[in-house]
Amino acid sequence: MLLQVPQADVYARAETLLDAGDLKAARGVLEDHLSDNRNDPEALILLGRVFFQWPVVGRWRALELLREASHLQPDDPAPFYWKMRIGKFLGSADGEALMRSGIIGVLERDPRYRDVWSYWPEIFRNDGFLESVAELLAAHGDDPGVLLRRAQLLTEARAYDRAAAVLVALEATGWQDAGLWALRAQGALEQGDTLRGLAWYDRALGMADADSMEVLWHQVAPIAWPDEDSTYTALAPEGREAFLRAFWAKREPDLLTSPNERIAEHFTRLRYARDKYRLLHPQARFHYSAERRTLVGSEAARVLRAVQFEFGLPWGGLMPGRSRFEDDIQRAGLGIDVGDLPEPDSVTRYRKYGFDGRGLIYLRFGRPERQLVSHRYGVEAWDFGAGQGGARVVFARASSGGGGDMIVYPTNRLELHNSTLMLERDASSLTPTMDLYAWVAFFRGSEPGRQLVYVGVDADNSATAAWDSDWREVQRVTGRGPHTMSLPDGPYVLGIDAVEGTDRGRVRADIDVPHLWRGRLALSSLLLASSADTGLGREEIARRMPGDKVFPAGTPLALYAEIYGLSRDRAGTSRYQVQYTFESENGTEPISLWFDRVVRSDPVIRERITLQPEQIGPGRYRLRLTVVDRVRHRITDSTVVPFELR
Numbered sequence: 285m286l287l288q289v290p291q292a293d294v295y296a297r298a299e300t301l302l303d304a305g306d307l308k309a310a311r312g313v314l315e316d317h318l319s320d321n322r323n324d325p326e327a328l329i330l331l332g333r334v335f336f337q338w339p340v341v342g343r344w345r346a347l348e349l350l351r352e353a354s355h356l357q358p359d360d361p362a363p364f365y366w367k368m369r370i371g372k373f374l375g376s377a378d379g380e381a382l383m384r385s386g387i388i389g390v391l392e393r394d395p396r397y398r399d400v401w402s403y404w405p406e407i408f409r410n411d412g413f414l415e416s417v418a419e420l421l422a423a424h425g426d427d428p429g430v431l432l433r434r435a436q437l438l439t440e441a442r443a444y445d446r447a448a449a450v451l452v453a454l455e456a457t458g459w460q461d462a463g464l465w466a467l468r469a470q471g472a473l474e475q476g477d478t479l480r481g482l483a484w485y486d487r488a489l490g491m492a493d494a495d496s497m498e499v500l501w502h503q504v505a506p507i508a509w510p511d512e513d514s515t516y517t518a519l520a521p522e523g524r525e526a527f528l529r530a531f532w533a534k535r536e537p538d539l540l541t542s543p544n545e546r547i548a549e550h551f552t553r554l555r556y557a558r559d560k561y562r563l564l565h566p567q568a569r570f571h572y573s574a575e576r577r578t579l580v581g582s583e584a585a586r587v588l589r590a591v592q593f594e595f596g597l598p599w600g601g602l603m604p605g606r607s608r609f610e611d612d613i614q615r616a617g618l619g620i621d622v623g624d625l626p627e628p629d630s631v632t633r634y635r636k637y638g639f640d641g642r643g644l645i646y647l648r649f650g651r652p653e654r655q656l657v658s659h660r661y662g663v664e665a666w667d668f669g670a671g672q673g674g675a676r677v678v679f680a681r682a683s684s685g686g687g688g689d690m691i692v693y694p695t696n697r698l699e700l701h702n703s704t705l706m707l708e709r710d711a712s713s714l715t716p717t718m719d720l721y722a723w724v725a726f727f728r729g730s731e732p733g734r735q736l737v738y739v740g741v742d743a744d745n746s747a748t749a750a751w752d753s754d755w756r757e758v759q760r761v762t763g764r765g766p767h768t769m770s771l772p773d774g775p776y777v778l779g780i781d782a783v784e785g786t787d788r789g790r791v792r793a794d795i796d797v798p799h800l801w802r803g804r805l806a807l808s809s810l811l812l813a814s815s816a817d818t819g820l821g822r823e824e825i826a827r828r829m830p831g832d833k834v835f836p837a838g839t840p841l842a843l844y845a846e847i848y849g850l851s852r853d854r855a856g857t858s859r860y861q862v863q864y865t866f867e868s869e870n871g872t873e874p875i876s877l878w879f880d881r882v883v884r885s886d887p888v889i890r891e892r893i894t895l896q897p898e899q900i901g902p903g904r905y906r907l908r909l910t911v912v913d914r915v916r917h918r919i920t921d922s923t924v925v926p927f928e929l930r
Contacts, residue, residue, distance in 0.1 A: 364389025414441035463499035473551035492524035530755030537712035539747035561643030571635035590661035600674035720789025721832035725809035742831035743782035773799035851915035852885035
């Protein structure tokens with residue numbers, strides 16, 4: 285008499301063998317079981333998984349077994365899940381068709397099944413398909429996670445009214461999730477409703493630690509810089525709000541206005557890119573295989589013909605900066621092609637974000653100033669920044685044997701450098717149109733531990749902002765300069781935006797605010813102004829100091845600084861020596877002016893002199909002030925101030 289082996293033991297034994305890679309033994313266990321239990325769907329699925337891993341010919345047998353299991357157990361998503369996995373393995377158009385039908389089969393039965401949504405970005409999704417899947421999810425009732433997925437699909441399909449209705453219903457359930465407000469914001473901003481969209485987006489940022497589907501990150505990931513991408517990957521949920529607010533603070537294009545225009549501009553670009561530049565073939569082997577990307581280099585002759593014979597002479601210059609992959613670029617050989625363009629992950633940027641090369645560049649930099657198209661060769665060239673040296677990005681249909689999607693396809697080292705840099709940066713369409721000259725000076729503030737930071741700007745109207753090392757905005761001042769901020773010592777990012785007529789200028793720079801309250805000898809910054817008045821105070825000289833520090837030769841020049849922490853002698857006086865050193869950039873001998881001072885002791889000693897035209901002639905100089913405390917024999921130097929007498 286034969287003993288009947290319990291089904292659970294058969295499944296466990298087969299799973300163990302499958303996990304161990306012993307396909308032959310797992311197949312034997314399951315086929316023996318199915319010889320007496322042909323209608324066991326669980327065993328059919330397991331045997332299908334065995335054949336999924338079987339070399340060369342196993343996948344088609346696996347599909348037959350999975351199909352049989354789905355007929356026996358129609359409500360089980362498992363056969364469709366493994367059908368989807370087989371499609372991913374096969375790749376290409378046939379594989380994507382299997383993935384698509386497999387994903388639909390899973391979502392019809394259980395939209396929360398395993399990791400099915402992680403495969404969603406790997407299939408092509410047009411508006412009609414998105415809407416049909418959203419309707420399919422409607423059969424799963426009021427599950428909050430499913431409702432949020434429906435709203436996301438409808439938003440991506442630009443069915444904004446229907447998406448809003450789903451989100452309103454979700455809000456009525458009391459469910460608290462940042463994704464709800466992020467999607468409401470996206471729908472409003474993509475339709476041009478900036479006021480409500482930004483208000484909802486701010487609400488979403490305030491709840492970013494509770495973003496179950498990480499909607500906020502997926503909305504901005506295509507424009508993230510490499511360090512932002514890696515930072516977010518390791519970020520705890522409670523750090524998301526600060527991270528995302530810093531993300532947008534770095535990109536704010538105009539400090540004179542509020543709110544941040546770059547947020548609304550991003551969502552406008554996102555809608556356009558989805559409409560025009562969706563990735564059509566996400567399962568093309570190009571996206572998964574470095575070898576296939578190298579083979580695409582064979583398309584170089586076709587691309588070069590288009591660039592040379594249809595687009596004319598090379599255009600643009602070298603973009604300043606160094607990309608994350610600059611070392612790779614420096615090692616590139618003479619035969620520049622798409623194989624030299626580094627990809628950061630196991631899949632390409634295109635597959636990761638769902639856009640072709642044009643979409644990735646458009647999201648980051650917007651519409652090009654000039655767009656050249658060769659339908660004959662399947663090549664495009666986008667030219668950016670004609671007034672600022674410019675950069676050209678070339679795209680070619682090369683993701684699949686001379687066809688497929690448009691990918692970034694540099695044709696020389698210059699384009700390789702520029703393209704790589706542009707794939708790591710982004711910019712607002714509110715670009716600077718003039719050079720902006722400004723100066724920064726530091727003095728003790730009225731409160732201990734705080735410094736006055738002066739920012740001088742030559743413009744009709746300007747704004748200055750300071751962010752701390754985490755990109756939290758600390759202070760912002762608008763109006764006609766100079767601007768004054770009160771800050772503790774430490775590192776900051778300084779931002780200046782200015783408008784002069786119809787022109788706009790922009791500066792972003794790191795500054796280090798010194799500590800001027802330490803109780804030891806210290807110097808403020810130096811201020812300069814064209815004036816013969818020896819009694820000018822700090823405020824008046826700051827107002828007269830030009831942003832470019834260029835002064836007319838032949839007129840007196842007033843200099844102002846403050847000395848802190850000078851010692852006092854028994855008579856209550858401070859004795860010190862000052863040396864003003866003017867180093868000429870033309871290589872002539874430096875000019876030094878020495879003065880001995882005896883003053884009534886005070887925590888702040890104001891140091892002024894007025895230079896006469898005969899003391900220093902026209903030219904470009906670097907000025908340094910040195911102070912020697914004669915009571916305690918201490919010495920300190922100011923920072924160097926470049927200026928010009930013209």
